């Protein structure tokens with residue numbers, strides 16, 4: 001029997017149209033939207049979800065926003081502990097969902113070289129000596145990059161001290177020792193590099209000039225951002241696969257040639273989270 005059918009069995013039929021059919025399970029914590037449920041039913045219902053889906057904590061889904069992508073507020077509906085751990089592509093990550101974000105949507109792209117060609121081709125570099133991750137978070141790209149390029153020195157920067165705390169733990173957890181962690185605004189760090197990873201969304205362009213000035217000749221920038229599909233000129237699925245003219249022109253104006261371009265995931269109804277492999281010119 002499907003989990004949701006089991007859940008419905010234990011909840012009053014009048015409420016079935018209000019309870020969440022979709023949820024995210026991050027480690028042993030459940031995140032879902034229970035906002036349609038009135039407060040006096042909330043704890044009983046979230047307990048049913050916890051038992052059926054075998055999690056220790058149930059959190060009300062809410063937005064991550066602000067510069068540091070911190071959860072706006074954390075509403076615990078069942079349980080008390082917001083710390084959890086996941087294993088992905090052979091690496092373990094500890095995190096606290098009340099302090100740091102985790103985007104299940106990026107799973108495939110966090111595989112770096114362990115991923116399918118579509119992914120690994122964006123993370124194939126020619127024996128880089130220095131790799132800098134400008135928005136390291138709790139380390140999902142930094143640790144994979146460090147593991148994929150053991151001879152490289154990786155510098156992982158994040159402005160959020162809570163993320164940095166977990167980044168340090170996750171490096172130790174996975175016995176990764178070619179990473180230097182910096183808790184600062186990446187624009188304050190001047191470090192020449194062969195590769196700079198810009199895993200950010202909303203105003204990543206604002207950081208491109210700093211990346212350009214810190215890249216060696218022909219250096220590579222891996223650029224993430226979200227754009228309106230209409231601005232990209234993509235109306236249908238088959239349009240994807242080519243490099244949008246407007247995007248490559250914008251990157252040229254910032255001193256980069258766009259070598260590869262791909263969609264990571266949908267980002268709301270008319271937007272897409274994209275990744276681009278840029279070479280400094």
Ligand SMILES: C[S@@+](CC[C@H](N)C(=O)[O-])C[C@H]1O[C@@H](n2cnc3c(N)ncnc32)[C@H](O)[C@@H]1O
Nearest residue numbers: 067068069135137158159160163184185186199
């Ligand atoms: C969306 S998370 C990205 C995490 C990871 N790179 C990813 O792609 O999944 C953004 C991270 O960037 C950090 N951040 C935001 N602005 C920053 C800045 N100016 N310098 C360094 N880190 C910054 C935030 O603290 C947050 O951990």
